[in-house]
Amino acid sequence: MRETFVATTTALLDEDPRTAVVLADISADALAPAMRRHPDRVLNVGIREQLMTGVAGGLALTGLRPFVHSYAPFVIDRTYEQIKLDLGHQDAGAVLVSIGGSYDGSNVGYTHHSPGDVALLDTLDGWTVHVPGHPDEVPPLLRAAARTDDRVYVRLSAQQNQRAYGTGTRLQVLRRGWAGAPVVLAVGPMLDPVLDAVAGMDVTVGYTATPRPFDADGLRALVNRDVIVVEPYLSGTSSRPVAEALADVPHRALHLGVGRTEVRHYGSIADHARTHGLDPAGLRRSIGAFLDGR
Amino acid sequence: MTATTANTDVLGSLLTRLTGDEKHAPSANSTLDVLWVLYDRILRITPDTADAPDRDRFLLSKGHGPAAYYAVLAAKGFIGEDWLDDLGGRHSRLGHHPDRTLIPGVEVGTGSLGHGLGLAVGTALGLRAQGFLDTRTFVLLGDAELDEGANHEAIAYAAAVRLPLTAIVIDNQSATHGWPGGIAARFLGWPASIVDGRDHDALAHALAARHPDRPNVVIATVERKGR
Numbered sequence: 300m301r302e303t304f305v306a307t308t309t310a311l312l313d314e315d316p317r318t319a320v321v322l323a324d325i326s327a328d329a330l331a332p333a334m335r336r337h338p339d340r341v342l343n344v345g346i347r348e349q350l351m352t353g354v355a356g357g358l359a360l361t362g363l364r365p366f367v368h369s370y371a372p373f374v375i376d377r378t379y380e381q382i383k384l385d386l387g388h389q390d391a392g393a394v395l396v397s398i399g400g401s402y403d404g405s406n407v408g409y410t411h412h413s414p415g416d417v418a419l420l421d422t423l424d425g426w427t428v429h430v431p432g433h434p435d436e437v438p439p440l441l442r443a444a445a446r447t448d449d450r451v452y453v454r455l456s457a458q459q460n461q462r463a464y465g466t467g468t469r470l471q472v473l474r475r476g477w478a479g480a481p482v483v484l485a486v487g488p489m490l491d492p493v494l495d496a497v498a499g500m501d502v503t504v505g506y507t508a509t510p511r512p513f514d515a516d517g518l519r520a521l522v523n524r525d526v527i528v529v530e531p532y533l534s535g536t537s538s539r540p541v542a543e544a545l546a547d548v549p550h551r552a553l554h555l556g557v558g559r560t561e562v563r564h565y566g567s568i569a570d571h572a573r574t575h576g577l578d579p580a581g582l583r584r585s586i587g588a589f590l591d592g593r
Numbered sequence: 594m595t596a597t598t599a600n601t602d603v604l605g606s607l608l609t610r611l612t613g614d615e616k617h618a619p620s621a622n623s624t625l626d627v628l629w630v631l632y633d634r635i636l637r638i639t640p641d642t643a644d645a646p647d648r649d650r651f652l653l654s655k656g657h658g659p660a661a662y663y664a665v666l667a668a669k670g671f672i673g674e675d676w677l678d679d680l681g682g683r684h685s686r687l688g689h690h691p692d693r694t695l696i697p698g699v700e701v702g703t704g705s706l707g708h709g710l711g712l713a714v715g716t717a718l719g720l721r722a723q724g725f726l727d728t729r730t731f732v733l734l735g736d737a738e739l740d741e742g743a744n745h746e747a748i749a750y751a752a753a754v755r756l757p758l759t760a761i762v763i764d765n766q767s768a769t770h771g772w773p774g775g776i777a778a779r780f781l782g783w784p785a786s787i788v789d790g791r792d793h794d795a796l797a798h799a800l801a802a803r804h805p806d807r808p809n810v811v812i813a814t815v816e817r818k819g820r
Contacts, residue, residue: 319719319722339718339721339722340722342718344746344750345749345750345753347746347749347750349711349742349746350711350714350747350750352711353708353711353712353714353715353743353747354711354712354714354715354718356711356712356715357711357712357713357714357715357716357717357718357719358715358716358718358719359715359719360700360701360712360715360716360719361646361715361716361720361723362646362719362723363719363722363723365715380705381708381711381743384702384705385708385712388692388702389693389701389702389712390693390694
């Protein structure tokens with residue numbers, strides 16, 4: 300997905316004089332050709348993430364459309380106050396594009412993990428959050444973001460589904476169970492593990508690459524009683540919008556995602572997925588136990 | 594100096610209107626003279642051009658104690674003088690920190706220290722990228738505000754990319770641990786001038802100097818805080 304981001308923003312820089320890219324060394328090599336062509340609009344501030352976001356706010360105030368890119372722990376966790384004040388409080392927009400969310404950096408340790416990025420943005424007003432599940436979903440999301448002045452977060456992952464799905468803002472139903480079937484909502488790259496996990500189960504499977512704003516109407520239309528949300532970041536991140544969507548509907552909810560306990564082992568992404576119970580077998584155990592408890 | 598004194602009298606009455614404090618001498622406001630000189634002699638911005646893409650930009654990073662800022666904005670017609678009567682009130686657009694979305698002519702909302710310089714660097718970069726090469730960007734900080742580390746990211750980067758930008762540091766010696774060796778030494782690669790922050794002609798001379806291929810800093814020294 301990072302390669303797709305580089306290709307799309309490089310094209311946008313050529314096509315739209317409003318486009319700017321702000322980096323803090325991460326991916327600077329990949330964007331070097333674009334920087335040579337557009338030295339005034341591709342800006343690498345060095346390892347200075349607070350400045351990266353402040354610069355984006357300033358660029359936006361002059362009318363440009365900044366894309367800000369780094370590892371998730373640096374572009375979100377580290378610069379939370381700049382996101383809150385240099386963008387939100389100024390009523391300025393930017394497109395924050397991360398890589399390495401959650402445990403994508405599986406063998407580099409917790410300093411490079413950001414399971415809480417979406418939860419942090421949930422404390423702020425007006426953020427659209429895209430979590431594409433496939434590289435082909437990335438260009439339309441970035442191009443749509445380029446055309447607005449909104450505050451947009453695009454969470455790119457090393458994990459991906461086998462195929463791409465549409466990038467509309469509504470929940471898509473990929474598998475429909477019986478009329479009252481439990482609904483499993485998969486966010487971005489959690490879809491393939493979910494589809495594996497619920498093989499043979501009578502459930503409806505929904506998908507979204509845009510968890511914010513949350514499609515409350517879409518969820519209400521699907522849910523009869525049981526809803527299970529599987530998201531690739533901190534478990535329970537979407538519990539508030541799900542609870543709000545179903546506030547006047549009797550329901551049971553299970554929220555699966557990355558655990559809060561710091562995982563102090565290395566290994567592969569698959570190893571971390573197993574630890575957090577986000578591999579197909581772990582998901583099947585959790586979902587099965589929840590549904591058996593009805 | 595007669596005209597200057599008259600203007601200071603006007604600002605004094607506006608400040609009194611803001612604070613309701615008859616004894617609130619203009620000298621209590623460390624930024625007052627710099628702000629007046631900026632808006633009276635330096636900045637190419639008027640209420641009519643407050644949204645013009647090529648207007649000069651002034652960013653008040655030190656959002657604390659904005660009374661002097663509001664008084665100058667009122668004196669220059671950006672806001673009505675009657676706005677000054679309800680500072681911090683429920684229906685007032687003027688708070689104890691300024692909000693850019695509420696006040697015409699205010700470029701950034703500040704209060705939390707250490708944000709203005711990064712925003713100013715982005716502003717100057719955005720203006721340069723759009724070819725507004727005659728437009729100047731100014732940002733005002735306090736000497737204690739320099740404690741915030743974010744400033745030092747911006748100082749080093751602006752020097753490295755030779756970005757035209759003018760920082761003004763109001764030095765009222767309020768930084769808890771001081772700046773041994775002087776404030777100018779913290780702005781490596783920035784031409785610095787140190788002036789009397791109450792001397793309008795000296796301020797105007799320092800602020801008018803253009804450095805088209807590098808950032809510069811004007812350190813305006815005023816009375817020590819609390820004296």
